[in-house]
Amino acid sequence: MFSAPEEYRLSIAMLDRDGEWSPLPSMDLAQHMGRDARRVIAGAERWRFGETQVMLLSDGLEDLSVLACRVRPETQRAWVRLERRSVDGASLDGAVFERDCLRD
Amino acid sequence: MHLSMARFSSAIACATDSARSYWAQVWTGSVTPWPFAVFRIGVASVVLLRTTDLVAPWISMEHHGFVVGLDHDSSREHLVGPRLWSPLWAWLPSGFVGVEHILAVLRTALALLLLVGFRPRAAAISLGIVGYVLMAFDRYRYLHHLHFLWITCALIALTPCAERLSVDRWLGWTRREKLAPRWPLQVLRFQLVIAYVAAAVGKLNSAWLDGTVLVALEREGLVRGWLWTLLRDASGYAGAAVMVCALELLVPVLLISKRSRLIGIAAGIGLHAAISSMMVVFTFGVQMALYLMLFLPWVPEGLRANDTVAKHAGSL
Numbered sequence: 053m054f055s056a057p058e059e060y061r062l063s064i065a066m067l068d069r070d071g072e073w074s075p076l077p078s079m080d081l082a083q084h085m086g087r088d089a090r091r092v093i094a095g096a097e098r099w100r101f102g103e104t105q106v107m108l109l110s111d112g113l114e115d116l117s118v119l120a121c122r123v124r125p126e127t128q129r130a131w132v133r134l135e136r137r138s139v140d141g142a143s144l145d146g147a148v149f150e151r152d153c154l155r156d
Numbered sequence: 157m158h159l160s161m162a163r164f165s166s167a168i169a170c171a172t173d174s175a176r177s178y179w180a181q182v183w184t185g186s187v188t189p190w191p192f193a194v195f196r197i198g199v200a201s202v203v204l205l206r207t208t209d210l211v212a213p214w215i216s217m218e219h220h221g222f223v224v225g226l227d228h229d230s231s232r233e234h235l236v237g238p239r240l241w242s243p244l245w246a247w248l249p250s251g252f253v254g255v256e257h258i259l260a261v262l263r264t265a266l267a268l269l270l271l272v273g274f275r276p277r278a279a280a281i282s283l284g285i286v287g288y289v290l291m292a293f294d295r296y297r298y299l300h301h302l303h304f305l306w307i308t309c310a311l312i313a314l315t316p317c318a319e320r321l322s323v324d325r326w327l328g329w330t331r332r333e334k335l336a337p338r339w340p341l342q343v344l345r346f347q348l349v350i351a352y353v354a355a356a357v358g359k360l361n362s363a364w365l366d367g368t369v370l371v372a373l374e375r376e377g378l379v380r381g382w383l384w385t386l387l388r389d390a391s392g393y394a395g396a397a398v399m400v401c402a403l404e405l406l407v408p409v410l411l412i413s414k415r416s417r418l419i420g421i422a423a424g425i426g427l428h429a430a431i432s433s434m435m436v437v438f439t440f441g442v443q444m445a446l447y448l449m450l451f452l453p454w455v456p457e458g459l460r461a462n463d464t465v466a467k468h469a470g471s472l
Contacts, residue, residue, distance in 0.1 A: 055358035088296035115242035139372035
């Protein structure tokens with residue numbers, strides 16, 4: 053516990069039918085999440101401090117993109133990016149997931 | 157040359173025999189059933205306290221800030237659909253609010269059965285499974301101390317925990333045995349040793365050892381309090397970091413050796429009391445204290461401390 057914490061930042065963007073990308077604030081998804089998911093995701097557009105939850109979030113980007121598509125059914129695609137950096141500022145490997153909302 | 161090779165082979169064989177004999181000694185033998193009963197009651201109490209807000213009107217605990225009713229019972233969270241579904245394991249079926257409510261009630265009932273010792277082994281394994289599955293329905297519910305708690309419940313199912321202070325005993329479903337097999341006690345002890353070693357090994361990185369992590373934790377308000385201030389001012393960030401890591405490595409070593417065991421228990425209790433006062437770790441400190449209790453020299457009833465069985469009862 054707390055042996056290798058890091059910082060993370062989450063970005064979500066949606067592609068509308070006109071081909072325009074626009075950011076989806078994580079707070080717009082908050083009411084669709086349980087208490088614990090809100091703690092990790094809501095407001096994570098700004099750098100946040102975490103440890104285990106970063107790994108959990110990294111593996112959960114696909115599920116988050118599914119939710120984004122369902123919350124904004126008028127969009128074509130959902131794009132979710134997780135950025136990570138160590139506590140001394142060094143960049144770490146992040147993750148990106150893009151989903152075709154029309155496929156669902 | 158041939159002679160020295162023969163001696164070397166003989167020494168290896170001798171060492172192997174000694175190691176094998178020691179390993180057999182670790183697992184064989186008998187102990188008093190009392191530690192299993194105390195551990196069962198302690199863990200069941202922790203589950204009830206940690207997963208409910210039962211005592212909130214009288215005692216303030218860290219989780220009372222977010223647990224209302226039963227923990228992980230999403231029927232009280234008033235979520236708006238569509239709901240985020242992100243289980244810890246992809247193969248878990250979609251969770252339903254109703255199912256989570258039923259499982260949360262079942263988890264509480266199982267914890268009560270474990271507490272009073274009604275078919276406690278079945279209750280323990282069921283509690284471990286239900287508790288873990290309920291946590292795993294949403295990946296963001298995962299917390300190390302909960303993972304550790306549900307694993308502990310499952311391990312209790314291996315122990316003869318019904319032989320003292322139990323409804324099973326009162327109903328005559330379990331005989332009052334003087335001795336219980338020692339191996340379940342050793343399994344639980346190893347679990348604690350593994351937890352300490354894993355925690356210490358995880359800290360063997362430059363960011364922890366040079367104090368960078370503690371600086372960040374303090375900046376985020378995750379370490380605080382007068383004891384932390386005292387420790388930081390006395391030893392610096394790096395000194396405090398090295399001290400914590402060294403203690404986590406030292407405590408299991410002290411616990412393994414029978415002669416230093418009581419010192420190990422005291423050091424472990426001190427470590428967790430200090431951590432609990434400096435950080436939000438929920439019931440983790442109490443969980444570890446229950447494990448440390450298992451290292452006490454539990455002498456079987458009717459035996460003196462210097463009897464052979466009693467001596468074995470105390471060694472890892």
